[in-house]
Amino acid sequence: MAETGLRERKKAATKAALGTATLRLAIAKGGIELVTADEIAAEAGVSTRTFHNYFPNKEAAFLHDFHEMTTAFVEGVRERAAHQPIWDALRDAAIDLRINERMDLGEIKCREQLVHASPSLIKEQSGQFMDLFTEVLGLVADATGTRPDDMYPRLLLGAALVAMKTANEHWITDPGAQTLGEVIAASFAVFERGVTQPPPAA
Amino acid sequence: MAETGLRERKKAATKAALGTATLRLAIAKGGIELVTADEIAAEAGVSTRTFHNYFPNKEAAFLHDFHEMTTAFVEGVRERAAHQPIWDALRDAAIDLRINERMDLGEIKCREQLVHASPSLIKEQSGQFMDLFTEVLGLVADATGTRPDDMYPRLLLGAALVAMKTANEHWITDPGAQTLGEVIAASFAVFERGVTQPPPAA
DNA sequence: GCGAAAGTTGCGCGCTCTGCAAAATTTCCT
DNA sequence: AGGAAATTTTGCAGAGCGCGCAACTTTCGC
Numbered sequence: 001m002a003e004t005g006l007r008e009r010k011k012a013a014t015k016a017a018l019g020t021a022t023l024r025l026a027i028a029k030g031g032i033e034l035v036t037a038d039e040i041a042a043e044a045g046v047s048t049r050t051f052h053n054y055f056p057n058k059e060a061a062f063l064h065d066f067h068e069m070t071t072a073f074v075e076g077v078r079e080r081a082a083h084q085p086i087w088d089a090l091r092d093a094a095i096d097l098r099i100n101e102r103m104d105l106g107e108i109k110c111r112e113q114l115v116h117a118s119p120s121l122i123k124e125q126s127g128q129f130m131d132l133f134t135e136v137l138g139l140v141a142d143a144t145g146t147r148p149d150d151m152y153p154r155l156l157l158g159a160a161l162v163a164m165k166t167a168n169e170h171w172i173t174d175p176g177a178q179t180l181g182e183v184i185a186a187s188f189a190v191f192e193r194g195v196t197q198p199p200p201a202a
Numbered sequence: 203m204a205e206t207g208l209r210e211r212k213k214a215a216t217k218a219a220l221g222t223a224t225l226r227l228a229i230a231k232g233g234i235e236l237v238t239a240d241e242i243a244a245e246a247g248v249s250t251r252t253f254h255n256y257f258p259n260k261e262a263a264f265l266h267d268f269h270e271m272t273t274a275f276v277e278g279v280r281e282r283a284a285h286q287p288i289w290d291a292l293r294d295a296a297i298d299l300r301i302n303e304r305m306d307l308g309e310i311k312c313r314e315q316l317v318h319a320s321p322s323l324i325k326e327q328s329g330q331f332m333d334l335f336t337e338v339l340g341l342v343a344d345a346t347g348t349r350p351d352d353m354y355p356r357l358l359l360g361a362a363l364v365a366m367k368t369a370n371e372h373w374i375t376d377p378g379a380q381t382l383g384e385v386i387a388a389s390f391a392v393f394e395r396g397v398t399q400p401p402p403a404a
Numbered sequence: 405g406c407g408a409a410a411g412t413t414g415c416g417c418g419c420t421c422t423g424c425a426a427a428a429t430t431t432c433c434t
Numbered sequence: 435a436g437g438a439a440a441t442t443t444t445g446c447a448g449a450g451c452g453c454g455c456a457a458c459t460t461t462c463g464c
Contacts, residue, residue: 007430007441036419047444052421087398119329126328127321151372151389158364159397166356173351187353194396195361196289209410209461216411238450249413254452 015054017044019064027110032062032118059124062114066125069097070132077136086143090136090160091188099168100180112172129165133157163187217256219246221266229312234264234320261326264316268327271299272334279338288345292338292362293390301370302382314374331363365389 021043025035037058041051055061076093077086084092099108115121140153147153167187171180178186223245227237239260243253257263278295279288286294301310317323342355349355369389373382380388 005431010430011442037421038419049422049444049446050442053443057420085398122332123325123329126332127325130324130328149372149375151368151385152392154368154371155364155389155392156397158368159361159393162357162360162364166353166360169356170351170353183353187357190354190357191361191393191397194399195358195393196287197396207462212461213411239452240450251413251415251453252411255412258452260451 014044014046014050015064018046018051018054018061022058022061022064023107023111026062026114030114032058032114032121057124059118059120062121063124063128065103067128069099070128073097074132074135077139081139081143086140087156087160087188087192089143090140090157091163091184094160094164094167095181095184098180100171100175105172105175109172112169129161133161159191160188163191216246216248216252217266220248220253220256220263224260224263224266225309225313228264228316232316234260234316234323259326261320261322264323265326265330267305269330271301272330275299276334276337279341283341283345288342289358289362289390289394291345292342292359293365293386296362296366296369297383297386300382302373302377307374307377311374314371331367335359335363361393362390365393 018040022032022035022040025039025043026032029035035058037051038048040058040061041048044051051061055064060067073093076096077089080089080093083089115125136157137148137153140157141148141150144153144156164184164187167180167184170187171178171183220242224234224237224242227241227245228234231237237260239253240250242260242263243250246253253263257266262269275295278298279291282291282295285291317327338359339350339355342359343350343352346355346358366386366389369382369386372389373380373385
């Protein structure tokens, strides 16, 4: 956290403001495609040009929170990779994001719905997942003693990201039964056991 | 193959022509972002407006072949799902696309490189994978006696798509050692065994 | 052939995103 | 504090995108 200057903090604040403004407007209008960059900039109190200095497009602004999460995830994995098997590091880093505790469930659901309904948001989010994949792949390769273009680290990491995404989606639709952490653990467990294996209980 | 009329065939031909024109131009210029919709339309001998009748954007045109492949894949899975366990159906449908036999390796490599270098193409391709996911999810849920919003069918299908994508990428970088089919089979096998399990030979 | 259906095209329009240079703001040094 | 330097904000201009609309042309079924 090299939060040295006032400048840094102000920039981060502006970026966050643009992100939440985008979210607010998209929710209000019921779709990101009904929101223009001009409106977002006005809502956040900056010029349109400044909006585009911070984000390449409104989808990225909408997903600003998500991007911060993936950044935290990468950091979490990097720290854990030194002390844990990489698979456990991936799982525990995912659990320790504690999305459930940090964010309002109603808003999470709403956001998920908007993403699901918008091709452009689906693309942007998928793209960010691919960036995440690329960022973490090196760590996984190192940890497993393989090279980044071998199959194994890619399959392992791919499975982990699928497990994360699936667990989150599932928990959102039914947050009562289990905690998010439990759902993530269950999700990862399926891949440990072998996806074609029937669950132990059956 | 309900190729009844001349109209259908002509439309398919125009679409394919636009696709290959996009590919040609992107290769020639070394990047999709250096190609405009106007140029593509001119290259294919239609108006710019017509181009946008066929494709929502140039990225989709670039990936026209890819989209046809995913369509064939869905069809393959649907047919096999009646006779095979769903996991095998997914694997065998992937193998039977026979990309290696149908397309020129040099061009495949070139395309892969262009996609990898372009954020917009990565997003578009990821988006198409998500569409594929959605299309096949119902089949997987039916086959496993689960519901589409349960975790299991999503994890299974996610693993299968990761296996497909990873195998293809890997085979492209090193097509000599094994056939594509073998690579795909090996990729799927990792998920059958459990991603955290060491390979049998080790 | 001929009418209906479907495909193609040009035009207009609002929006996106970027480069550029001037203006405003913050930081730093003395 | 005072002023120079560095950084950020902003407006403007411009290429490009993607879609609705209304002609125009082609194809289809009879």
